Amino acid sequence: MHFRQLTILLIFLFFSISCTSSRWVVVDQNATDERIDPVILEERNIIQITEEPTVENPLVIYGIFTVAEQQFVQRIQVERTIQQYRPRWGYLALGLAGATFAVLAANTSTVLPSVSSGARLPLNVTAASLALLSFSNLQPTGTPIFTGETELMRRSGTEIVSDTLRNRFKDVELDVQAEIFLGDSLIFSLDEIGLSGGALSVNLAQVADFIQGDIRDNTSVSVTLHYNDDSLNHTFNIADFLSPYVLITSPVAVLRNAPVQNDLNVITEIGEGSSLQLINRDPQGWYRVRFGGSEVFLNANAGEVEWLAEGTGDTPDVFEFRDVPFGEIDVENSVPILKPRNSSDRAIILTNGFAEQSEVRPYLDRDHELFIFYMRHALQMAESQIHHIRVDSTIDWKAELENVSEINGEGSLFVYLSGFGTLAQPGTIYLNFAEEKEGDGLLAEFVFPEFERINPAALFLMADLQFGFGNGETASSASRSGYNSVLQEFSGRLQRIIPNSFILFSHRPGQRSSVYAAAGFENQRHHIFNYYWAEAIKRRNTRVHELVRHLENNVDFTSRRLHDRPQEIQAFGNFSLNITQ
Numbered sequence: 001m002h003f004r005q006l007t008i009l010l011i012f013l014f015f016s017i018s019c020t021s022s023r024w025v026v027v028d029q030n031a032t033d034e035r036i037d038p039v040i041l042e043e044r045n046i047i048q049i050t051e052e053p054t055v056e057n058p059l060v061i062y063g064i065f066t067v068a069e070q071q072f073v074q075r076i077q078v079e080r081t082i083q084q085y086r087p088r089w090g091y092l093a094l095g096l097a098g099a100t101f102a103v104l105a106a107n108t109s110t111v112l113p114s115v116s117s118g119a120r121l122p123l124n125v126t127a128a129s130l131a132l133l134s135f136s137n138l139q140p141t142g143t144p145i146f147t148g149e150t151e152l153m154r155r156s157g158t159e160i161v162s163d164t165l166r167n168r169f170k171d172v173e174l175d176v177q178a179e180i181f182l183g184d185s186l187i188f189s190l191d192e193i194g195l196s197g198g199a200l201s202v203n204l205a206q207v208a209d210f211i212q213g214d215i216r217d218n219t220s221v222s223v224t225l226h227y228n229d230d231s232l233n234h235t236f237n238i239a240d241f242l243s244p245y246v247l248i249t250s251p252v253a254v255l256r257n258a259p260v261q262n263d264l265n266v267i268t269e270i271g272e273g274s275s276l277q278l279i280n281r282d283p284q285g286w287y288r289v290r291f292g293g294s295e296v297f298l299n300a301n302a303g304e305v306e307w308l309a310e311g312t313g314d315t316p317d318v319f320e321f322r323d324v325p326f327g328e329i330d331v332e333n334s335v336p337i338l339k340p341r342n343s344s345d346r347a348i349i350l351t352n353g354f355a356e357q358s359e360v361r362p363y364l365d366r367d368h369e370l371f372i373f374y375m376r377h378a379l380q381m382a383e384s385q386i387h388h389i390r391v392d393s394t395i396d397w398k399a400e401l402e403n404v405s406e407i408n409g410e411g412s413l414f415v416y417l418s419g420f421g422t423l424a425q426p427g428t429i430y431l432n433f434a435e436e437k438e439g440d441g442l443l444a445e446f447v448f449p450e451f452e453r454i455n456p457a458a459l460f461l462m463a464d465l466q467f468g469f470g471n472g473e474t475a476s477s478a479s480r481s482g483y484n485s486v487l488q489e490f491s492g493r494l495q496r497i498i499p500n501s502f503i504l505f506s507h508r509p510g511q512r513s514s515v516y517a518a519a520g521f522e523n524q525r526h527h528i529f530n531y532y533w534a535e536a537i538k539r540r541n542t543r544v545h546e547l548v549r550h551l552e553n554n555v556d557f558t559s560r561r562l563h564d565r566p567q568e569i570q571a572f573g574n575f576s577l578n579i580t581q
Contacts (some may be wrong), residue, residue: 002044008045016282017401019085020082020083020084020085020192021083021085022080022081022082022083022084022147023036023081023083024077024078024079024080024081024151025078025080025081025144025146026076026077026078027077027079027150028076028157029076029157030156030157031074031075031076031077031152032073032074032159032437033072033074033075033152033155034072035152035543036072036073038070038071038161039070039071040068040069040070040266041067041069041070041160041522042068042069043066043067043069044066044067044358045064045065045066045067045167045174045228045230045425046064046065046066046067046230047062047064047065047176047200047227047230048062048063048065048232048508049061049063049232049234050062050063050199050512051061051234051255052240052243052378053204053236053240053312054240054241055240055241055242055243055310056310057132058203058204058205058241058242058258058309058481059201059204060099060201060202060203060223060234060236061199061200061201062199062200062201062202062225062232063166063167063198063199064166064167064174064195064198064199064200065164065165065166066161066164066165066167067163067164067574068162068165069160069161069162070160070162070163071159071160071161072158072159072160072161073155073158074154074155074156074157074158074159075152075153075154075156076153076154076155076156076368077150077151077152077153078150078151079146079147079148079149079150080146080147080149080412081145081146081152082144082145082149083140083144083145084140085140085141086141086231091244095302096154097468097536098126099126105233107124112382112398114166125563136389137462140573148314159226159563163399164322166198166496166524167198171175173225174195174228175192175227175228176192176193176195176200176204176225176226176227176450177189177190177191177192177193177225177392177442178190178193178223178224178225178226179209179223179224179226179227180202180204180218180222180223181208181222181224181226182201182207182210182211182219182220182221182395182454183326184217184549187207187210187211187221188207188210188336188358190202192224198408200223201414202220203243204242204309205241205242205309207221207238207242207307208306208307208308208309211238211307212349215236215237215238215307217239217244218237218239218399218429219237219238220235220236220237220238221235221236221238222234222235222236222552223235223236224280224312231431238307241309242305242307242309243277243278243279243308243309243310244278244305244306245275245277245305245306245307246275246276246277246278246298246302246303246304246305246306247273247274247275247303247304247305247306248270248271248272248273248274248275248276248290248302248303249272249302249303249304250272250301250302250303250361250362250515251271251272251323251362251514251515251517251518251562252269252270252271252272252362252523252525253269253270253271253272253274253298253299253302253303253362253519254266254268254269254298254299254302254360254362255267255268255269255270255289255291255296255298256296256297256298257296258363259282259284259286259288259297259362260296262417263301263365267296268291268320268321268323269320269321269523270319270320270321270361271319271320271321271517271518271519271523272518272519273317273319273406273519274317274318274319274320275306275308275318276289276290276291276298276303276318277289277290278305279295282297282299282300282303285299285301286298286299286300287302287305288298289298289371290414291318293330297580299359299563300440301359301360302360310311319409319519320410320490321517321523321525323526323543324523325500326328326366326369326373327386329524329525329526330535331370331524331526331531331534331535331538332370332373332534334538335373335374335377335537335538336378336538336540337378337380338378338379338537338540338542338579338580339379339380339580339581340380340382341380341382342380342410342411342412343382343385343411344407344408344410344411344458345379345381345407345411345412345413345414346381346385346387346388346404346405346407346411346413346414347371347372347375347381347385347386347387347413347414347415347416348385348386348387348401348404348411348413348415348416349371349372349386349387349388349389349415349416349418350389350391350401350415350417350418350429350447351364351368351388351389351390351391351416351417351418351419351421352390352391352392352419352420352433352434353418353419353420354389354390354419355391355392355393355419355432355433355434357432357433357435357515358419358420358432358433359466361418361419362465362515362517363515363525363526363527364418364419364527366525366526367464367526367530368388368416368418370526370530370534371416371462371530372386372388375414378419378453378537378538379414379579385422387400387401387404389401390428391419391431391433391434392433392434393433393434393435397434397570400559401443401446401450402450402561403448404450404454405454406453406454406455406456407454407456407457408455409455409456409457409458410457411456411540412437412456412457412458412459412460412462412579412581413456413458413459414460414462414579415451415459415460415461415462416462416464417461417462417464417465418432418463418464418467419464419465419466420432420433420465420467420468421435421465421466421468422467422468422469422470423467423468423469423470423483423486423487423509424470424486425470425483425486426486426489427485427486427488427489427490427492427493428440428441428444428490429465429486430442430515431443432444432468437470441454443490444490444493448493448497450493451494451497451498452497452498454499457500458500458501458502458574458577458581459493459494459498459500459501459502460501460502460504460544460577460579461503461504462504462506463503463504463505463506463507464505464506464513464530465506465513466508466512466513467483467510468511478531481577482511483510484508484509484570486504487508487572488569488572489570491503491573492572495572495573495574496574499574500574500577501573501574502573502574502575503568503571503572503573503579504533504548504551504570504571504572505569505570505571506529506530506555506567506569507529507567507568507569507570508544508566508568508570511567511568512565513527513528513529513565513567514527514528514559514562514563514565514567515527515528516528516531516558516562517562518562518563521562522542528549528554528555528558528559528567529555529564529567529569532550532551532555532558533547533551535554536550536551539577542578542579542580543576543577543578544571544573544574544575544576544577544578544579545575545576546568547579548571548575551569552568552569555567555568555569556568
């Protein structure tokens with residue numbers, strides 16, 4: 001009975017025996033001992049950027065920081081853990097079997113028939129030893145539990161730590177200079193930048209005063225600060241702190257509600273020097289800009305992009321011209337009747353100024369209206385006697401010119417040629433957008449013969465063309481290359497066909513035909529040449545030499561006064577003609 005109970009007890013102990021214990025485990029060989037103040041090895045001041053520029057605030061803000069090199073003592077750190085243990089079941093079974101065998105051998109006759117008293121004691125001691133070793137040979141089970149109780153033991157070394165702190169209040173003396181680069185080019189520099197409250201700033205709005213050329217959104221500037229023996233460099237995109245605006249460079253620019261040149265989509269007119277915020281660029285040659293809270297369109301030839309800072313407090317200027325209906329400008333009314341109606345007189349407007357590929361010439365349509373007005377009222381022509389022909393790459397305009405009826409030497413022919421042309425040697429003017437630049441050109445090969453067919457008693461040709469040049473020449477080089485002789489030879493060709501001719505050009509080659517408008521002056525809404533041509537007729541300067549004198553006295557002077565550039569008329573042919581005969 002007692003043996004059975006002992007067996008049950010051993011079996012229970014066999015399966016239930018376990019224990020827990022705690023011990024210290026090394027968790028960090030180089031733990032910093034924060035109980036001891038560090039040793040300061042070195043201290044220095046550095047500059048770091050704390051606030052990047054924006055369009056609203058184009059300042060780069062830098063802060064002053066102190067960098068301290070500190071030496072800390074390091075020690076071995078240990079932490080108390082709790083671990084649960086269970087017996088090693090194989091060892092326990094073998095040990096208990098051996099202990100049982102020794103007990104049975106020493107105290108019963110089951111194993112040995114007889115055991116002397118001297119051998120019984122060693123067998124019992126052996127049984128006890130085996131049982132004790134079996135239960136003490138345990139293995140850990142599960143993961144140890146860290147209690148969070150730590151201690152720093154012996155010193156293991158030292159650690160040098162660099163600590164950076166913002167220096168807001170401590171007085172710091174730094175000699176700081178700044179250099180601002182656009183690409184590889186230094187655009188401006190700043191010396192002795194002052195510190196305030198542990199900070200300094202660089203105003204990038206000044207960049208707008210120095211940048212030139214084609215600047216895009218991804219164009220960047222770099223700011224380099226030099227102080228003590230250190231330097232700091234940062235790069236910023238132009239678009240991060242400046243906004244693109246379109247600066248109007250033409251005397252008059254037309255704002256439209258669609259990127260199409262059309263009389264019906266005109267919103268208003270603005271003058272030279274106006275600035276409008278650029279929204280985007282249209283690849284077809286238009287700018288989308290902001291005007292009065294609305295998005296409108298502006299021809300790209302009317303202005304150039306500049307970059308401005310919005311946070312400076314300056315408001316971009318916009319010079320808007322009031323709407324003036326035709327008839328309110330002085331040369332558009334009170335025209336004298338200079339001759340009785342002659343049904344044989346003819347007037348022709350030939351223009352390529354409205355071709356799809358052409359630049360926008362302000363007030364060109366109003367100049368045409370002015371010409372028609374004087375033909376109708378001063379020279380008393382009927383509407384059927386006036387022909388408005390738009391020249392383009394089709395043949396339709398040629399048919400219109402061929403439909404102009406002959407007058408058989410009984411009347412005068414007045415021709416107004418406007419738009420864009422290209423000069424070429426010798427004596428050739430090509431009409432842009434209407435022909436290839438080869439041979440004698442459409443004017444000499446087609447238009448002049450048509451004039452001869454019409455057979456006027458006198459021909460008055462007024463040409464207001466913006467000239468381009470062959471061989472890639474610019475306006476400045478063309479003015480020195482003898483292109484003025486092209487106009488003379490061109491006029492000579494016409495005079496050989498119709499001797500009683502007078503040819504008048506609005507400017508020399510290399511110059512431009514300017515509008516009578518500028519910032520700070522009244523906008524007369526015509527080109528200077530056309531305005532004074534009409535004024536001369538209104539003042540009854542009907543003889544050609546009187547007309548030329550009036551234009552010479554006023555056109556060049558006004559162009560220099562308004563636009564600071566010359567515009568000298570060129571006249572050829574019979575100066576004794578009278579437009580009223």
